[in-house]
Amino acid sequence: xxxxxxxxxVAELSKLAFSDEQLEQFTEQLADIxxxxxxxxxVDTTGVPVTTHVNGLKNIVREDVAQPGTDREILxxxxxxxxxxxxxxxxxxxxxxx
Numbered sequence: 001x002x003x004x005x006x007x008x009x010v011a012e013l014s015k016l017a018f019s020d021e022q023l024e025q026f027t028e029q030l031a032d033i034x035x036x037x038x039x040x041x042x043v044d045t046t047g048v049p050v051t052t053h054v055n056g057l058k059n060i061v062r063e064d065v066a067q068p069g070t071d072r073e074i075l076x077x078x079x080x081x082x083x084x085x086x087x088x089x090x091x092x093x094x095x096x097x098x
Contacts, residue, residue, distance in 0.1 A: 002030045015092075 007027045011018055018026065072085060081088040 002027060002034055 004023055004027045007023055007030060008018075011023070011026075076082050076085070076087075079087050
């Protein structure tokens, strides 16, 4: 069963802030979802073919063909910060989270 502490932890990892009331609400909702998935795991699917798409469509888009991209030097001229030919961006995780 999922508890409020786990929901708070996931919220922190996601850089989200919730009130205590919202945490309670999300904890209840996630517990209900987990209960539903447990029920689905108990269903006997022996002999049932695996379904990955419900509509049966296959890839109907163009062939994936590599095309030349923009010159790296041109891109780097527009970048606010770079190092060793790569773009530098602000960190989104603390070192302890990495």
